[in-house]
Amino acid sequence: MKKNETKILLVDDDAEILDLLSDILASEGYIVYTAKNGREGLINAKLLRPHLIILDVMMPEMDGIETCYEIRNSKILKNTLVAFLTARGENYSEAAGLDVGADDYITKPIKPKVLISRINALLRRLQNGSKTVMLPPQKIITCGNIVINREKFLVYKDEEEIDLPHKEFELLFLLASEPEKVFSREEILKKVWENDLTLKGRTIDVHITKLRQKIGENHFKTRKGVGYKFVE
CATH class of the missing domain: 1.10.10.10 (Winged helix-like DNA-binding domain superfamily/Winged helix DNA-binding domain)
Structure with a gap:
């Protein structure tokens, strides 16, 4: 899959984080969309059908864990990859994310090279167009x-x-x-x-x-x- 055909949805209530991630991913050639909370992110995800959703854990209205759970229970999003953003020291465990079906988690502060490496590794799961060639990522x-x-x-x-x-x-x-x-x-x-x-x-x-x-x-x-x- 070409980068300029790959859609990534960023969901975070921090506008600076959204701008930073958008700039990094856009410079790599990805198609980038944003949402400022989990509820808005879920609506956008169903409309846009992104290949990857990057979710902040702590957000108003609907947090990342609940949003991921809803994504994994949506038929039209069942093959969408999900990665969590989590700050060091945040009351969050990798197991909690994996339990609701996350594919990976990325720690803040964001390091551009590490971020791109993790995202590229995740997106390598998508082959033959937008189809997965393995068991779905959800747990x-x-x-x-x-x-x-x-x-x-x-x-x-x-x-x-x-x-x-x-x-x-x-x-x-x-x-x-x-x-x-x-x-x-x-x-x-x-x-x-x-x-x-x-x-x-x-x-x-x-x-x-x-x-x-x-x-x-x-x-x-x-x-x-x-x-x-x-x-x-």
């Missing part, structure tokens, strides 16, 4: 009454924890990452079983059957001759 997926926490390998249905073996969890996370998308058997094999040559022919089918029993029959649909999809 938590919410689909109706089902919550999947990849960081902690936990699944909840109606707030009740469901214990899943590793491969069942990975299969569920993959399918739920893009509801309504039909994943081919070849794609599932590659992403969940890493093209394991010892895999038996009906292993995927058996795992789908077990997920239907534990998560719900109506959430998994078969496309004959192709593969499976997750339905919310």
Whole structure:
């Protein structure tokens, strides 16, 4: 992806920080948009569909943690990268950000070379246009009454924890990452079983059957001759 095609949304209530970051990123060729609080940032994000959102943690009206949570629960923003800005000494932990689906965090004061390096590393995840070629960056997926926490390998249905073996969890996370998308058997094999040559022919089918029993029959649909999809 070319820099002059990459959209970055900056969200911070500090006008000086917005001006500084805008100048740094614009000088690198990125398309830069700004918002002065989380609520405005969320609205702009849905309108602009940026590739990357950089969020300050402490903001009025809606802070960065809440904004990131809302971004990760928006279907149209599910593949958008999110990085937090946090000041040293601020009452914030990296874990808190990762729990709501952040991809990275950047510490103030801003060092231009470090900032660009981190952003370039994040944006390398975006290949083949605006499509990701790996599992989505989010760590938590919410689909109706089902919550999947990849960081902690936990699944909840109606707030009740469901214990899943590793491969069942990975299969569920993959399918739920893009509801309504039909994943081919070849794609599932590659992403969940890493093209394991010892895999038996009906292993995927058996795992789908077990997920239907534990998560719900109506959430998994078969496309004959192709593969499976997750339905919310």
